[in-house]
Every structure is written in structure tokens, then in C-alpha cells.
Amino acid sequence: MVSAPLSAISKDGKERLRLWIRMLRASRTIEAELRERLRREFDTTLPRFDVLAALYRAPEGMLMSSLSRFLLVSNGNVTGIVDRLVSEGLVTRARRNGDRRTSMVKLTDSGKAQFEAVAAAHEGWIGELLGDVSDEDTRRLSGMLKSFRSNWEGRE
Amino acid sequence: MVSAPLSAISKDGKERLRLWIRMLRASRTIEAELRERLRREFDTTLPRFDVLAALYRAPEGMLMSSLSRFLLVSNGNVTGIVDRLVSEGLVTRARRNGDRRTSMVKLTDSGKAQFEAVAAAHEGWIGELLGDVSDEDTRRLSGMLKSFRSNWEGRE
DNA sequence: CCTTGAAATTTTAAGCTTGAAGTAATTCGG
DNA sequence: CCGAATTACTTCAAGCTTAAAATTTCAAGG
Numbered sequence: 001m002v003s004a005p006l007s008a009i010s011k012d013g014k015e016r017l018r019l020w021i022r023m024l025r026a027s028r029t030i031e032a033e034l035r036e037r038l039r040r041e042f043d044t045t046l047p048r049f050d051v052l053a054a055l056y057r058a059p060e061g062m063l064m065s066s067l068s069r070f071l072l073v074s075n076g077n078v079t080g081i082v083d084r085l086v087s088e089g090l091v092t093r094a095r096r097n098g099d100r101r102t103s104m105v106k107l108t109d110s111g112k113a114q115f116e117a118v119a120a121a122h123e124g125w126i127g128e129l130l131g132d133v134s135d136e137d138t139r140r141l142s143g144m145l146k147s148f149r150s151n152w153e154g155r156e
Numbered sequence: 157m158v159s160a161p162l163s164a165i166s167k168d169g170k171e172r173l174r175l176w177i178r179m180l181r182a183s184r185t186i187e188a189e190l191r192e193r194l195r196r197e198f199d200t201t202l203p204r205f206d207v208l209a210a211l212y213r214a215p216e217g218m219l220m221s222s223l224s225r226f227l228l229v230s231n232g233n234v235t236g237i238v239d240r241l242v243s244e245g246l247v248t249r250a251r252r253n254g255d256r257r258t259s260m261v262k263l264t265d266s267g268k269a270q271f272e273a274v275a276a277a278h279e280g281w282i283g284e285l286l287g288d289v290s291d292e293d294t295r296r297l298s299g300m301l302k303s304f305r306s307n308w309e310g311r312e
Numbered sequence: 313c314c315t316t317g318a319a320a321t322t323t324t325a326a327g328c329t330t331g332a333a334g335t336a337a338t339t340c341g342g
Numbered sequence: 343c344c345g346a347a348t349t350a351c352t353t354c355a356a357g358c359t360t361a362a363a364a365t366t367t368c369a370a371g372g
Contacts, residue, residue: 013283022301101320127169145178257350
């Protein structure tokens with residue numbers, strides 16, 4: 001069909017708005033379910049889990065600023081979450097000799113062990129919660145979102 | 157547990173996990189940008205806007221419980237947000253004669269006017285932020301998310 | 313050196329969010 | 343009727359979140 005409009009930038013605003021609302025509701029629904037299970041089964045929270053996950057990928061540790069940039073949250077936010085993780089013995093925060101303004105945050109052995117346990121359950125939950133999305137749709141959606149994200153990386 | 161698990165379908169867990177992470181990052185990125193613009197240009201917040209949007213679709217008003225169910229947030233949460241909207245003169249909260257436990261929340265004229273102004277800008281922003289998603293992908297994604305959502309409606 | 317500015321982080325105030333406990337009004341079985 | 347359960351909502355304590363201000367440290371130019 002030749003629905004191609006004269007202005008290539010037709011861009012159906014209403015349809016995009018609908019997409020955004022559905023996307024937001026879907027992620028809020030999944031997030032709520034994850035939060036509930038993390039609390040009930042592991043007595044932890046999503047933000048804590050997110051920090052542990054970021055640190056797990058970085059055995060050498062991460063700076064506070066890298067952490068907040070990676071997690072898409074504010075600096076001050078990470079300060080509080082890391083404070084709690086330190087007091088739970090899951091991570092350490094060490095001032096660096098090279099630049100004493102910065103501190104390197106690392107998983108402890110206990111933090112690493114706890115993350116591995118939670119992550120295994122988490123992956124299963126996602127599989128369950130997204131179980132109605134076919135493998136094909138999963139790949140297709142994932143591809144669309146990948147390119148979407150990359151268009152925004154520069155802004156953060 | 158549920159009925160017998162059908163192992164006929166492979167269900168790639170890793171790929172679903174990747175999809176979830178991308179979906180979460182995409183919605184967080186968009187949400188952050190919306191929050192920033194709402195604050196800068198209209199001196200308001202996303203939760204307040206969400207409440208106004210829900211009420212706008214319901215000229216006769218909404219109960220607190222319908223509001224929290226619709227917005228996928230807790231009861232106590234809505235109480236606080238509506239408190240602020242009332243003090244800003246954007247909504248009213250009236251106890252009902254029929255059932256004195258409930259209260260009907262309605263937009264004021266001022267609230268309606270403010271919502272219309274913000275909503276117009278909001279729709280434009282979404283069009284801009286999702287501008288790199290083609291019309292075809294928009295419809296496809298939207299369709300996938302619609303069916304996804306409906307599989308979860310029962311749980312809320 | 314020394315000051316000025318920039319960078320990394322923390323602190324602060326305000327608001328959002330939840331789950332649980334509390335209050336008040338309604339409904340319903342006996 | 344009446345007491346018990348239910349429903350609608352609010353309050354509460356704790357944690358998450360942000361933007362802005364404050365603090366500490368580093369870097370660079372004079």
C-alpha cells in the first residue's frame with residue numbers, strides 16, 4: 001500500500017503516545033512484580049539489586065559516578081543505596097590514593113554470593129513474566145529497543 | 157504450581173532477560189526526560205500529571221481506589237499526590253453521601269485547563285522522543301505490548 | 313606558591329513509593 | 343439488632359529519587 005505521506009515526517013503522534021503508555025504500563029507491572037518477589041523471597045529491593053548487578057560485571061570495582069551514569073540515576077541516589085549495601089556487608093567503598101575525591105566500590109565475597117543467588121531467581125522470573133512473548137517477538141522487540149536506546153545514549 | 161509445563165517451547169531465558177533490561181532502560185530514559193521537561197516548563201511532576209490524566213478521562217470523577225488501581229500504584233501513594241493537587245487547587249475531593257467511606261476526586265476548571273496545556277506539550281515530546289521509531293514499528297510494538305499487558309490485567 | 317575553577321562526591325529538602333497498621337463506615341450472618 | 347468481617351481510605355516508617363547546595367580534592371595559570 002502507498003500510505004507513504006508527502007511529508008516523510010508524518011509521525012503519528014497519537015499512535016506513539018499509545019505506544020509509550022503501553023510500554024510504561026508494561027514495565028511498571030513487571031517492576032512491581034519483581035519488587036514484590038525480591039522483598040518476599042530475598043528481603044532486598046530492586047535498586048540494591050541493580051547496584052549489585054552493575055558491580056558484578058566490574059570485578060575491579062566502579063566509581064560512584066560510573067555507577068550512577070550506568071544506572072541512569074542521580075549521584076545522590078547512589079550514595080544512599082551504597083551506604084546501605086556497605087552496612088549490610090555486601091560492598092566496600094574505598095577512597096583511592098591516586099585521586100582522593102573518588103571512591104571505588106566493589107562487591108564483597110558475600111555480596112557476590114548473594115547476587116548470584118538472586119540473579120538466578122531473577123532470570124527465571126523474567127522468563128516467567130515474559131513467557132507469553134514468543135521467541136521471535138522477543139528477538140524482534142529486543143532489536144527495536146536496542147536501536148532505540150542507542151539513539152539516546154549521547155544525551156545522558 | 158500450574159499445570160504440566162510444556163517443554164516443547166524453548167523459551168530463551170537469556171534473550172528475554174536482555175529484552176527486559178532494554179525495555180527498562182528505554183522507559184527510564186524517556187521517563188527521566190519527561191520528568192525534567194515537566195519540571196522545567198510546567199513546574200509539575202509525572203505522578204501529578206498521571207493523576208490529572210486519569211481524572212480528565214472521567215468527568216464524573218474517580219474514587220481514590222479506582223485511581224490507584226488505574227495508575228498501578230498503592231492507595232497511600234495516591235492520598236499524598238491528591239493532597240498536593242487539592243492544595244494547588246487542581247482537583248477537589250468530596251465525601252459521598254451514599255457511602256461515606258469513599259471520596260470522589262474531580263478536576264477543577266483550573267485543573268482541566270492546566271492538564272490540557274501540559275498534555276498538548278506532552279504528546280509533542282513523546283512524538284519527538286520516539287521519533288526514531290518508524291510508524292510501522294510503532295504499530296508493531298504497540299500491538300505486542302497490548303497483548304502482553306492484557307495477559308497481566310488479572311493480577312492487579 | 314596561590315588562587316581560581318573544575319570535578320567527584322555527599323548532604324539536604326522535598327516529594328514519591330511501598331507495605332503495614334490504623335480508622336471509620338458498610339455489609340452480612342445469625 | 344448486633345457483632346464480625348469487609349471495604350475505603352489515611353497514616354506511618356522506611357526507603358528511593360531528584361535537583362540544588364555544600365564539601366573536598368585536584369588541575370592549571372600566573
